[in-house]
Amino acid sequence: MTIKISIDCMGGDHGPSVTIPAAISFLKQEPEAELVLVGIEEVLRAELKKHHADSNPRLSVLAASEVVAMDDPVEVALRRKKDSSMRVAIDAVKDGRAHACVSAGNTGALMAVSRYVLKTLANVDRPAICTMMPNEKGTPTYMLDLGANVDCEPHHLHQFAIMGSVLFSAMEGVKRPTIGLLNVGTEEIKGTELVKATASLLRADHERGLLNFYGYVEGNDIFKGTTNVVVCDGFVGNVTLKAVEGVAHFFKSAFKENLLSMLGGLLAYGSLKKLNPKSYNGASLLGLKGLVFKSHGGADAFSFEWAIRRAFDAAKYNVQEQLSALIAELMPHDSEVPGSTIKQGG
Amino acid sequence: MTIKISIDCMGGDHGPSVTIPAAISFLKQEPEAELVLVGIEEVLRAELKKHHADSNPRLSVLAASEVVAMDDPVEVALRRKKDSSMRVAIDAVKDGRAHACVSAGNTGALMAVSRYVLKTLANVDRPAICTMMPNEKGTPTYMLDLGANVDCEPHHLHQFAIMGSVLFSAMEGVKRPTIGLLNVGTEEIKGTELVKATASLLRADHERGLLNFYGYVEGNDIFKGTTNVVVCDGFVGNVTLKAVEGVAHFFKSAFKENLLSMLGGLLAYGSLKKLNPKSYNGASLLGLKGLVFKSHGGADAFSFEWAIRRAFDAAKYNVQEQLSALIAELMPHDSEVPGSTIKQGG
Structure with a gap:
């Protein structure tokens, strides 16, 4: 089966000089793929010509x-640039011309346009951003939300947990991924009211065999790999991610790029050669009626290619269908009952 | 003037084998200091003898x-161990036998016992934990709260900002330290309701010339050194700090200790040799009627000595008096008016 991915080729810090070589390289690796390149037509055609790829039948240009x-x-992206490469790439997913979309464009705009064009899945109140972090076990830790939702209720975090679980399961081939809820300690009495109420919802799911809830995890557990998925609200997730990136930036003179490059540099020194850090590019916008992946804005071609790979795999493994089905099964009522914390007692 | 510091010599992962050599070394550096060593008497005397310091007139043992x-x-520390080295060291501050106290013991217990023994300062609703992080400018970033308060109201964050400002000013000799409020973006519309309401309080103080409020900062700004002080609630602060430490732990095979040691390792590679990372030990418990400093539990003697130095400097620079005076001046009403967000409009 052919899987089509639409690519916002103009997004990110480098635009077509990164996205086009990444697309060409990806096609060489993946015979089942077709890529729809979206952007300013003459710019894309020129870049394709430069790489002698202007007649590749599996590469098409969408102006x-x-x-x-x-x-x-966000308002400019949403209301004033209705023929942007970002918008047209997402439209392609909605219209069925692509199975998934990738953009390195600005996150807020990408989420807003995706939400506007694709709409939110039934039973999901709010889409979330899910990224992968490397951990000591050499597997990825999926973490969400990374900033789409700053003021959350327990039922929002509950939905994030379910979406994270489905994504991890489908992408990593793990049946019942472990879910950790980010907190300031692991004892039951610790944490905010939000966290405690969310834990009750997740424990109830665990008891019914629906989710594999591990319990509370702390900030360092993200990198220990204590659980497959780490759930938090978008405020905490965003601050944490940026702080971790900030430590990396602190050492830019020694390790000149982003966190992942730094990890790469360190891995080269140390004995932890379990993973290729640049392969951790490609965050998922989860909870929409369509697959959208966000690349790091500063990604190079090698790294952007991994974001395409993530989108391709998600389409190939039917993440969208699994999400819809499992969300409907796991939380048929949540979106109808905003005060879903009433389930706590059960 | 002689400054007396009481030291909980039994606290931390290593106890007297770290705390006693640190104390002896500190005295050699600091002729104005007297140290009160608190713990199991025979253990401390044996350790002192080992280091030929059993007759130092500036070292006394408090059993x-x-x-x-x-x-x-926390309950065990508070209710069942009333003659613990931690408790007795804090009692010494209350009784005036010491100007400040240092412990590497468990944070929750140290905060609870300090609060019980010393009580909270007038106008302060909740004490906070303030730590120093290294930044690219080679100066420290003071960050609070680090976990004492997980569910915060705007007036709590407001008080943290004032306390952080006073501490930075006194300890670093900077007249009007800049205050950043941790958020997911720097635009005014960004953030949670808590953050927005806090910003209103801080802006009002800024306009009245009372605080130097910079505005919102993001996670990476901690390590950029964008502002002297970064304010957040204890949930966000705790998770962020542990995540950053978690990245360090991830590389333990290459860099065998905590974050600061890792930074040390990296600094040795890179060109950023502006600071000695182990000197960043010693978090302040702020907002109590007495000075209490918390060392990292795993600190070695060199690092623990820096925590003693922090306590000594705080006493020398009259941090306690400055805190009391400025808190009373800056927020005479806050503790009386829980809904202090009514100041927003002003």
């Missing part, structure tokens, strides 16, 4: 006349 | 018959 800048406010 | 273990619940 878009505008580009969402990295610092464009 | 305590119990020890708070690193995993003792």
Whole structure:
């Protein structure tokens, strides 16, 4: 079966000079793939020609006349640039011309446009952003939400847990991934009211055999790999991710790129050669009626290719169908009952 | 003037084998200091003898018959071990036998016992834990709260900002330290309701010339050194700190200790030799009627000595008096008006 991925080729810090070589390289690795390259037509054709790829039958160009800048406010992306490469790439998913979409464009705009075009899945109140972090076990830790939702209720975190579980299961081939709830300690009495109420919902699911809830985890557990999935609200997730990236930036003179590159540098020194850090590019926008993946804005071609790979795998493993089915099964009522914390007692 | 510091010599992972050599070394550096060593008397005397320091007139031993273990619940430390080295060291501050106290014991117990013995400062609702992080500018970033308060109201964060500002000013000799409020973005519309309401309080103080409020900062700004002080609730602070430490632990095989040691290792590779990472030991318990400093539990003697130095400097620079005075000046009403967010409009 052929899997089609639409690529916002204009997004990110480097645009077509990164996205086009990544697309060409990906196709060489993946015979089942077809890529729809979205952007300013003449720019894309010129870049393709440069790489002698202008007649590749598995690469097509879809014209878009505008580009969402990295610092464009969400409103501009949403209301004023209706023919942006980002928008057209997402439209392709909605129209069935692509199975999934990839963009390195600005996160806020990508989430807003995706939500507007694709709409939210039934039973999901709010989409979330899920990223992968490397851990000591050499497996990825999936972490969500990374900033789409700053003020959360327990039923939102509950939905994030379910979506994270489904994504991990489908992408990593693990039947019942372990779910950790980020907290300031592991004892039951620890934490905010939000965290405690969420834990009750997750424990109830665990008891019914629906979710594999491990319990509370702490900040360091993300990198220990204590659980497959770590759930938190978007405020905590965003601050944590940026703080970790900040430590990396602190050492930019020694290790010149982002966190993952730093990890790469360190891995080269140390004995932990279990993973290739650049392969951790590609965050999922989860909970939409369609698959959208976000690449790091500063990604190079090698790293952007991994974001395409993530989108391709998600389409190949039917993540969308599994998400819809399992969300409906696991939480048929949550979106109808905002006060879903009433389930706590059960 | 002689400054007396009481030291909980039994606390931390290593106890007297770390705390006693640190104390002896500190005295050699600091002629104005006297140290009160608190713990099991025969153990301390034996350790002193080992280091030929049993007749140093500036070292005295204060006997305590119990020890708070690193995993003792708060209740045990508070109610069942009333003659613990931790408790007796804090009692010494209350009784005026010491100007400040240092412990490497468990944080929850140290906060609870300090609060019980010393009480909270007038106008302060909740004490906070303030730590120093290294940054690219080669200066420290003070960050609070680090976990004492997980569910916060705007007036709590407001008080943390004031306490952080006073501490930074006194300890670092900076007149009007810049205050950043941790958020998911720097635009005014970003953030949780808590963060937005806190920003209103801080902006009002800024306009009245009372606080130097910079505005919102993000996770990476901690390590950039964008502001002198970074304010957040204890949940976010705790998770962030542990995540950053978790990245360090991830590389333990290459860099065998905690975050700061890792930073040390990296600094040795890179060109950023602006600071000595182990000197970043010693978190302040702020907002009590007395000075209490918390060392990292795993600190070695060199690092523990820095925590003693922090306590000594805080006493020398009259941090306690400055805190009391400025808190009373800056927020005369906050503790009386829990809904202090009514100031927002002002």
